[in-house]
Amino acid sequence: MEFIDLVAHELKQPMTSIQGYAKMLALGIGGELNDTQKQFVQVISANAERMGKLVNDLLEISRLEAGRTRLELAPLQIQPIVDEACGLVQADVEARHHVLEVDVPTGLPPVLGDKERLVQILTNLLSNACRYTPDGGTIRIIAGERGSPQARPEYVQIGVSDTGIGLSAQDLTRVGEKFFRADSSLVRAAGHDLIHAQPGIGLGLAIARRLIELHGGELTVESEPDKGSTFSFTIPAAPA
Secondary structure: OOHHHHHHHHHHHHHHHHHHHHHHHHHOOOOOOEEEHHHHHHHHHHHHHHHHHHHHHHHHHHHOOOOOOOOOOOOOOOHHHHHOOOOHHHHHHHOOOOEEEEOOOOOOEEEEEEEEHHHHHHHHHHHHHHOOOOOOEEEEEEEEEOOOOOOOEEEEEEEEEOOOOOOOHHHHHOOOOOOOOOOOOHHHHHHHOOOOOOOOOOOOHHHHHHHHHHOOEEEEEEEOOOOOOEEEEEEOOOOO
């Protein structure tokens, strides 16, 4: 873990420099660019941003596994968390021409969670759904109560469903493992687009699962090849 921390920190400075200079080129500070040069700079910026995210993910998983992640728990409403996460993935959704549907009923009890981390969990799940759903697909967020109908719900459940490539029974057993990516032609093809639909290195779901478990919740997955997936997680309801 110390090695990962060291490498990730050392990569941050040059990545920040690359992103900064690419931005200046895009703004024309080094001179006016033609259309081909603008496209090249766009590719540089997109890949530098992706590399920066990979570095952050490595740091994140390292902290989680070392037990250095601390949550700032407070009673939270679900709707603002969903709204913020949707805003963070809106550009990706529009780039892939997906339909994003949200079903969060009013009257849901507040949860006991860390807002920043819950937004991170939901954003990771939405990004994953967007990345592995063919263009023009549908992604849906559904929230609801979990617990006895006669008593105050113990948990609130949030699900992200998609019409994507789905997972095989064998892949389902490995969901949430570090560096795991399903062996699919569409997964491999995602890397062919230099700007959009960049594949990750299999840390997004691993980070989400560990953050959910740190909250005292659970991540579950239902999926079928070529029929889509539903990733659901529970978060404890806040005490009355």
